[in-house]
Amino acid sequence: MPLQADTRRARRTPNAHLTSPVSTSDGQSNLQAEECPDVAIQPQSEPQSEPEFRLRTDPFVIPSRTIPNFQRNRRQWIWLSPWSTWSFTVRLMLTLGEKLRPGSSSLPQNVLDTEVYEFPWPSFSASEINISGLPSLNHALYLFTTMKFHLGQTYRLFDEVEFESEIKDFYANAVQNVSEYRVWFIKFLLVLAFGTAFHTSHTTAQEPPGSRFFSRAMALMPGPGCMWKESMLGIEILAMAGLYLFCIDDRESAHCYLSNAIRIAQMEGLHTQLPQEELGAEKVTHCRDLWWTLYIMDRHFSSSLGLPMSVQDGDITTPVNPPNVGSQSDSARSLQVNLSHLMSIIVTTVYLPARTPLTSFLEQTRSILHTLAHHAQEIERIIRLKFDNSPGAMPRETHYLTMLYHQCVIFATRPPLLAALKERSELLGHPDDENWDGFLAQTATVISAGIKSAAKTLQILSKEYSMLEVFLPYDVEFAFGAALHLTMASAVFPDVVDYQHCRHLSRQILHELVSRGNRIARARTAELKYLETLCAELAVQGRRQGHQTLTLSHLESEPMDTWGADAGNEARLSVGDQNLGAGMPEPDVSLQDLGHNTSSNMDLLNSIGISADNFFSIIQQMPDPETLSESILDWDLWKEAT
Known part of the structure; x- marks a missing residue:
């Protein structure tokens, strides 16, 4: 396909448009070939007479992507789903491995062998019931x-x-x-x-x-x-x-x-x-x-x-109480329901099985961040009204709620980070073909938000090891998801965050869980180490081949410990005045007016990195969709080799 081959060498402009790792708009299958990333940043046709340059991408759903199954059951394959973190990790390993290590596309055995525990399922024949072995x-x-x-x-x-x-x-x-x-x-x-x-x-x-x-x-x-x-x-x-x-x-x-x-x-x-x-x-x-x-x-x-x-x-018609109604536990639970709902919205709207204009993606992200800002207001209210004068460490339900909140941010902002990672890997050896200014001007704020939440997640998890859940999988998932996000960022934006410090935190958290008997944490650690190696190789090759070091300037000047520290220190934005969208009530209370214990409340909010002001500020910094050009951000994990 000569047009596509020529397009791959065209100078890329960052006015991009987003395709999910699911399918293309034409529904054609491109998964018959090498599994290297198909980059998202492509030039749009300038004169009307010239064709628009687009790379064909793997639709992922038609056909689906699978890997061999090595578990002791009758399954012949494991289906790699569109938005599962584990599937995403495996696909990213395959993609980077094929690009950085041609001819060696297989995954390490400890990644493919996914049976963490040896659990002998009992026979389902009629079993005699007895009370032997019961505790007192x-x-x-x-x-x-x-x-x-x-x-x-x-x-x-x-x-x-x-x-x-x-x-x-x-x-x-x-x-x-x-x-x-x-x-x-x-x-x-x-x-x-x-x-x-x-x-x-x-x-x-x-x-x-x-x-x-x-x-x-x-x-x-x-x-x-x-x-x-x-x-x-x-x-x-x-x-x-x-x-x-x-x-x-x-x-x-x-x-x-x-x-x-x-x-x-x-x-x-x-x-x-x-x-x-x-x-x-x-x-x-x-x-x-x-x-x-x-x-x-x-x-x-x-x-x-x-x-x-x-x-x-x-x-569903059964009601759920508003977060400000009921006990402390009731309020936290209501927010858990709301954030669980938001996560389902993120994975079903951001990770669409179709090519999506960048303007649409940014509008979706704006809406998600706006909802997160609203939830941040609710968390601020709850901390003031429900946790006032509460001594000791962060309550367990608040810990989980905070982690879920940051997970939503990470999931919502991952696509443009992945697009940048793929663009860098796709253009290795061709530094003159890169043109990042426009792309970063449109997406840097969104990418920064995800990196901040990932780093804050590791900070929180590392503060209270006694609160880490060993049997429940959530803290493992939160730590791994955050570490994965920062590992990807380190390959493209090496100076944005103190990656070595964050990497040390993630290793400490996972090691603590492993030492306390969590075998899932051991499996995730092995996967993370392998992916860290691949991302480090990508960064090294990029430097050796003369690729520019990418930055997110406003984030790099901001110390990690201060993220979220401006909650309540800036004037709260008016939803109506800032034209941030309909359907979200303007806050009726300011943190400065919340009473005598505002200082301690602010300390807790700062420590968990949740601030409605920050998210309203992010929304305000996002580009106006009216000024964006029509172009394509393509973040499929495979392309058709021709």
């Missing part, structure tokens, strides 16, 4: 309390007071009750599995912690055609089983169990506003709490696997 009543209550501490602030799976009473009733006559309440006994075993897993530390066992109780629960589990008859109890059990499987990195099985729980919940109408006068306030509250727990889990599981969400928002 006091120990069982202790394990239940441990589970509540780790899960209760994020998930509300069942009535905890009622369940504690049921445990005591069960132990009063365990031999008889175990046969009479067989399905409840499954739930009890799952609680023991979680409690044991959270309590276990520094283990070197090949099997996951708590697997002894979990395996017994699975052996007693009724078939999918029976669990719906258990109604709420069946939903709770399936959701708990899915969560445990997700924690041991069996994400596919976890998704299957959670999906079954959601289907039963829909049949019970949990996604709708149930009649309180008929069911009672307590039952309706439990149904609502359980539904939003399933919702949060679904958004997380689906995003992690790169799958469509199991439930569409338009089908």
Whole structure:
């Protein structure tokens, strides 16, 4: 294809336009060839008579991309999804490896061997139920309390007071009750599995912690055609089983169990506003709490696997309280629901299976950042009103909420960073073909926001090692996602952030988790080291071949420790005056007016890097879409070789 070959050598202008790693607009497959990145920054045709220069890119969905499966099951391949972080990492490894190490496209075995734990699934033949090996009543209550501490602030799976009473009733006559309440006994075993897993530390066992109780629960589990008859109890059990499987990195099985729980919940109408006068306030509250727990889990599981969400928002009518209503825990939970919803919006609008003009991408990003600014206002209010005079470290629910917030920023701003990385790798050896000024003028603010959030994520995780979750996978995901983002940035913008310091923080966090028995952290560490090597090679080759060092000038002059420190120190922007979009209420309160404890509140906000002012400022700095030219930013991870 001569036109495309000529285009590859044309001087590239950075007026770009965005294509997701999913498909092209014409739906043609280009995945039959080398897997090197197809760059996003392409010249538009200047005179009308000349053709517009565009590179053909891999549509990714037609056909899908796969790698060989080396797990001990009957799957022949592993599908690499559009937005899963793990799939993204593998695709990036393949892309950079093919470009930097031609002829050596295979991945290291420790990346392909994705079985983290050795978990022997029990036989699903009829199993005789027994009470052997159960802990004492006091120990069982202790394990239940441990589970509540780790899960209760994020998930509300069942009535905890009622369940504690049921445990005591069960132990009063365990031999008889175990046969009479067989399905409840499954739930009890799952609680023991979680409690044991959270309590276990520094283990070197090949099997996951708590697997002894979990395996017994699975052996007693009724078939999918029976669990719906258990109604709420069946939903709770399936959701708990899915969560445990997700924690041991069996994400596919976890998704299957959670999906079954959601289907039963829909049949019970949990996604709708149930009649309180008929069911009672307590039952309706439990149904609502359980539904939003399933919702949060679904958004997380689906995003992690790169799958469509199991439930569409338009089908949900059950309410969720505003973040400023209820207790501290209620407020944090409401924001978790909102941020989970925002994450699903990000992965389904930013990571589109089509070619998207840069103007559209920036408008989508502007809308997302505007929503994040609104959520930052809510967090500011909550910290002032709910956490006022609270001594000690950051509350656990605030920790998770903060990490989820920064994860949204990272996901939303990753496309232009990837586009820059691909442009640099694609033009290795041709420094004169690069022209970055226009591209960075349009995207530097967005790229900077993602880098800031990634660095702040590592800062927060490294401050309180005692708060790191060893069994739940979230802190591993947050640390790995942030480190991945900064590793990519280091290859293209080497002086934007103190990468060596951030790299040291990420290694410390993952090492701490590994030392406490988290085998998933060990697997992510191996993947990160390999990707760090590839990105370092790209940076070295770029310097040797005379490529310019790229900068994001306004970020490089800003010390990392001050990110977020201007919250409340600048005049809050008026939404109406700045024409930031409709539908977002103008703040009715300023942090300067929040009372005597503003200083300590500001310290907490500064430490977590969340500021509505910062995000309004970012929005204000983004280019006016009316001034942008029509061009293409292409960030597919493969192109057709011709």
